[in-house]
Amino acid sequence: MLFPKVALAAMIETLIGQGYTVIAPTLHRDVVKLKPITGSDEIVRGLRDLQDGGRYRLEEGDGTLFFEYVVGPDSAKCYFFPPSQELFAVDIQNGRFAWDQSRTPIPKLAILGLRPCDLAAIRVQDRVFAGRKPAGEVKCEAELYYERIRAQSILIAVNCTRPGGTCFCDSMGTGPKAADGFDVAITELSSGFIVEAGSETGMSLLHKLPVRDPSSAELELADLKMELARERMGRILDTRDIVELLDGNIEHVRWDQLGARCLSCGNCTMVCPTCFCSTLTDSSDLAAERATRTRRWESCFTHQFSYTTTGPHRHTIRGRYRHWMRHKLGTWWKQFGTSGCVGCGRCITWCPVGIDLTEETAGIRGSYPNTVQQSVSPLQNEVTK
Amino acid sequence: MTLAQSETIPPAVCGLDTWMPLPARILDIKDENFNTYTIRLAIEDEPARNSYRWAPGQFNMLYVPGVGEAAISISSDPEKPAELEHTIRGVGSVTRAIKKMGAGGIIGLRGPFGTSWPTEGIKEKNVVMVAGGIGLAPIRPMIYWLLHHRDHCKRVMLLYGCRSPEDRVFATELEEWERNSALDVLVTVDNATVNWTGPVGVVTHLLRRVRVDAGHTTVMVCGPKILNRAASWQFLQLHVQPEQVYVSLERNMNCGFGQCGHCQYGSKFVCRDGPVFRFADIAHIFAKEEI
Numbered sequence: 001m002l003f004p005k006v007a008l009a010a011m012i013e014t015l016i017g018q019g020y021t022v023i024a025p026t027l028h029r030d031v032v033k034l035k036p037i038t039g040s041d042e043i044v045r046g047l048r049d050l051q052d053g054g055r056y057r058l059e060e061g062d063g064t065l066f067f068e069y070v071v072g073p074d075s076a077k078c079y080f081f082p083p084s085q086e087l088f089a090v091d092i093q094n095g096r097f098a099w100d101q102s103r104t105p106i107p108k109l110a111i112l113g114l115r116p117c118d119l120a121a122i123r124v125q126d127r128v129f130a131g132r133k134p135a136g137e138v139k140c141e142a143e144l145y146y147e148r149i150r151a152q153s154i155l156i157a158v159n160c161t162r163p164g165g166t167c168f169c170d171s172m173g174t175g176p177k178a179a180d181g182f183d184v185a186i187t188e189l190s191s192g193f194i195v196e197a198g199s200e201t202g203m204s205l206l207h208k209l210p211v212r213d214p215s216s217a218e219l220e221l222a223d224l225k226m227e228l229a230r231e232r233m234g235r236i237l238d239t240r241d242i243v244e245l246l247d248g249n250i251e252h253v254r255w256d257q258l259g260a261r262c263l264s265c266g267n268c269t270m271v272c273p274t275c276f277c278s279t280l281t282d283s284s285d286l287a288a289e290r291a292t293r294t295r296r297w298e299s300c301f302t303h304q305f306s307y308t309t310t311g312p313h314r315h316t317i318r319g320r321y322r323h324w325m326r327h328k329l330g331t332w333w334k335q336f337g338t339s340g341c342v343g344c345g346r347c348i349t350w351c352p353v354g355i356d357l358t359e360e361t362a363g364i365r366g367s368y369p370n371t372v373q374q375s376v377s378p379l380q381n382e383v384t385k
Numbered sequence: 386m387t388l389a390q391s392e393t394i395p396p397a398v399c400g401l402d403t404w405m406p407l408p409a410r411i412l413d414i415k416d417e418n419f420n421t422y423t424i425r426l427a428i429e430d431e432p433a434r435n436s437y438r439w440a441p442g443q444f445n446m447l448y449v450p451g452v453g454e455a456a457i458s459i460s461s462d463p464e465k466p467a468e469l470e471h472t473i474r475g476v477g478s479v480t481r482a483i484k485k486m487g488a489g490g491i492i493g494l495r496g497p498f499g500t501s502w503p504t505e506g507i508k509e510k511n512v513v514m515v516a517g518g519i520g521l522a523p524i525r526p527m528i529y530w531l532l533h534h535r536d537h538c539k540r541v542m543l544l545y546g547c548r549s550p551e552d553r554v555f556a557t558e559l560e561e562w563e564r565n566s567a568l569d570v571l572v573t574v575d576n577a578t579v580n581w582t583g584p585v586g587v588v589t590h591l592l593r594r595v596r597v598d599a600g601h602t603t604v605m606v607c608g609p610k611i612l613n614r615a616a617s618w619q620f621l622q623l624h625v626q627p628e629q630v631y632v633s634l635e636r637n638m639n640c641g642f643g644q645c646g647h648c649q650y651g652s653k654f655v656c657r658d659g660p661v662f663r664f665a666d667i668a669h670i671f672a673k674e675e676i
Contacts, residue, residue: 087404090450096491097408097450128644141404142644250673277646280404280639284451291451293404298646305647306637309476310609313636319675327649334652335643 001206002214004192005066009040012112014208020110020154023079025072030058032072034079034111043113044069051165051234051345053354067113067188070164071344075118075273076111080149081125081297087141087280089292100290106145109153114182116175117167117344119157121273123181126150127336128276142295154201157182161225165234166345168358172237174342176229187222194222235345237358238365239329242339245365246330250322254363258325259318261353266299268347268355269324274340277305300324325357404640406448406493407433409469413488417554421519422484423460423472428494437466440501441526442633442661446641447471447483448493455479456638456656458523459497464533472522472554498641500661502527502631504537507603510629511540513595515616517588517608518547521554523633523660524607528562535567542569542595546588546612549576571595589615592623599624605661607633614672617664630664632671651676 003011015022016038025044026035032044048061049069061068089100114122129146160169160176169175178185183202187194194214197203214222269275279298284291298305301320306313314320332340341357348356412425428434441463448454455477461470475484483492502524512531516524524543531541543562547553553572563570571591573584584591588608602625606616613632620630636648636655643654651670653659670676 092450097493099405247669250670250676276644278639279645279647280454282448282451282453288451295404300646300649308635308637309474310635314675316675323649323675331649331652335654 001195001197001211002189002192002218003195003206003209003211005064007209007211008043008066008193011205011209012037012040014205015110015154018108020108022110022112024112025067025069027058031056032058032069034072034074034076034113048162049164051167051349053166053348053356054351055165055354056349062190064190065188067158067186068162070160070162070167071115071118071346073271073346073350075271075344075346076114076122076155077125077273077275079109079111080122080146080153081129081276083297085142085145085295087293087295089290091290092288106148106152109149110156111153112156112158114155114157115160115169115344116157116178117169117172117342118273119155119178119181120169120172120174120342121344122150122155124274124336124338124340124342125276127338128274154183154205155181156202157185157198159185159187159222159226160229161188161222163229163233164345164349166348166356167343168233168235168237168345169343170230170233171235171239171358172339172341172343177226187226189218189221189225191218194218235343235348235356235358237341237343237361239339242361243330243333245361246326249364250326252364254360255318255322258321258355258360259316261355262301262317262321263352264301264317264320265352266301267350267352269299269301270297271346271350272328273344273346274328274342275299279305300327321355325360329357329361404495406446406454406495408491409494411483411486411488411490411492414484417472417556418552420476421472421474421554423470423554424483425461426469426471426492426494427467428469429491434467437469439463439466439497441504441530442501442523443497443499444523444660445471445494445496446498446638447473447479448495449479449482449486450493452482453479454493454495454639456498456641458633458660460522460525462529462533463526464529472519472525474519495641498656500659502530502605502633502661503603504530504534507538509601510538511542511598511602512538513542513544513597513602513604513620515544515588515604515606515608515612517545517612518552519554520608520612520633521545524605525555525558527605528568532565532567539601540569541567542571544571544573544588544591544595546573546575546586546591546608549574550578550581587615588612589619592616592619597623597625599626602629604630605633606631617671621664627665627668628663632662632664632667633660634662635660 012022021036023034024037025032026042027044045066046063047058050057091098157178182198185196197206277298278295281294303312328340408429409426415423444456444458446454447457457471460472473480475481514524562568577585604620617630638648638656639645641656643657648655
């Protein structure tokens with residue numbers, strides 16, 4: 001099906017009318033961020049991003065296109081696994097506990113503009129937060145929150161027709177076309193949006209919009225654009241035997257070099273759409289009558305992350321970077337039966353010193369880095385227009 | 386080579402959900418040494434108290450409202466679940482706050498979490514337990530279990546080392562166990578005092594005094610990192626199979642069920658896949674720094 005671009009406004013109105021909070025790419029301090037919107041005019045349009053190691057810039061793009069940029073720092077993780085979430089409060093009266101379980105209602109979200117890599121990342125986090133126990137078993141607060149918000153949210157994906165400079169979803173098998181896990185998937189052409197429903201909810205949403213059947217030329221063009229995107233990925237990651245590769249190179253000299261470059265700032269873990277580590281923070285009011293427990297995103301790059309009374313277990317940056325990368329690309333497989341990396345490239349773009357895990361993997365492998373040697377996004381030519 | 390049978394570990398009994406602790410009352414506090422104490426706890430909720438079961442080697446998360454939570458091994462007799470004890474070194478904010486609350490205080494408890502020492506797999510074997518310092522706390526339930534099921538195993542030996550005679554935890558019991566003919570107990574200290582007549586030196590030195598029947602021995606080790614390494618390696622050198630060496634490890638823990646990421650050890654979550662590991666399962670990463 002195809003619907004005209006003006007109908008995007010109707011789609012958003014319909015969703016808001018159904019009680020959804022619509023989250024979409026908005027412009028926020030020169031960065032495309034996923035934020036709640038009230039109308040389609042708030043969606044970023046006519047801009048494209050230039051991404052490279054440690055670099056993110058927006059420039060004028062094709063004014064007729066909405067989704068010429070790819071991923072910004074935000075992903076669905078910001079909503080399904082909130083950066084800070086109060087788990088419970090307890091009132092302490094005469095040394096006894098009175099649990100306060102009054103919970104803020106779980107929002108119904110419609111997230112628009114998720115890329116195929118983001119959908120893959122949601123599937124990875126599903127395994128972390130919801131895949132641990134079969135249905136019917138006792139689940140914890142955070143798991144129930146995750147399950148409910150996932151179940152009641154709508155995902156509107158956008159297929160990628162122009163990959164970013166740090167993208168390598170093709171290497172990870174997650175893009176540039178969304179295979180499943182969406183309610184609606186959009187492929188943008190100049191003439192409109194080619195849409196595909198991935199669920200009953202998505203289908204009924206599309207039926208409320210002025211859709212028509214696309215011409216065979218339009219369908220062919222959409223396929224061609226995605227095929228070109230596949231060929232023009234900014235990065236390539238060779239994943240052959242990657243678990244064994246990382247297991248067998250625990251003392252590789254590359255880790256020493258990384259330890260010297262990495263600032264241990266934790267940016268990569270914050271922008272990663274699959275990183276799931278958290279820390280429980282307990283606090284109380286001054287009278288010590290009410291205590292709250294909050295779960296916050298945590299980064300394995302911090303000193304306190306592995307702290308015990310004998311000191312931090314990973315006391316060097318080398319050790320912390322190695323842990324993160326081995327986990328993301330290697331040990332994640334044993335833990336959750338999937339790679340922890342979806343090829344979105346955020347950790348490369350938002351690393352202040354431009355550390356590139358595709359390059360590091362190639363370095364450990366002993367092969368020449370497979371990165372595209374261009375300082376800005378490689379795909380700015382006519383073919384994709 | 387006999388592999389340990391899959392052990393039956395009781396499911397976690399928690400509060401209303403697994404992040405929410407059950408209130409438990411501190412019945413009494415007993416000092417073990419200058420910074421270590423043992424608390425006896427009773428879960429406030431009666432049905433939960435009565436159904437609470439755990440296996441030797443498992444741990445609980447102990448919570449002080451507004452202060453935080455700490456992972457603490459259960460140190461009491463598994464067959465007396467009503468007398469739930471934890472032996473704690475008061476060196477952090479939570480562990481000092483528990484001490485300060487004293488008897489009658491209410492803390493939170495989640496658990497039990499983690500794997501336990503093998504029990505089925507040690508049938509008709511010799512058992513050597515090696516502990517250092519407060520590492521005796523997670524071993525103590527296993528000693529009780531072995532005393533209850535003394536015919537299950539052949540020889541049962543405990544090798545314990547600590548800094549000085551005053552630093553021994555469970556000192557009275559250690560002396561009882563030394564007199565008990567069902568157990569072979571050797572205690573060594575790094576620094577002797579005038580009244581000390583036992584061995585002096587690190588705990589692995591005690592191994593020189595022991596004859597190990599490598600093919601029929603299961604080893605359980607719990608202590609600081611250096612002891613875990615030295616003891617495991619020494620038993621492997623004596624040809625004990627890596628499948629028969631068990632080590633209990635320590636890591637920073639927040640959740641207890643493999644979701645917060647803090648305790649990762651290679652592909653393992655120490656809270657869920659450990660704390661008791663079979664050496665054979667971690668041989669490839671054992672003693673690798675910062676894994």
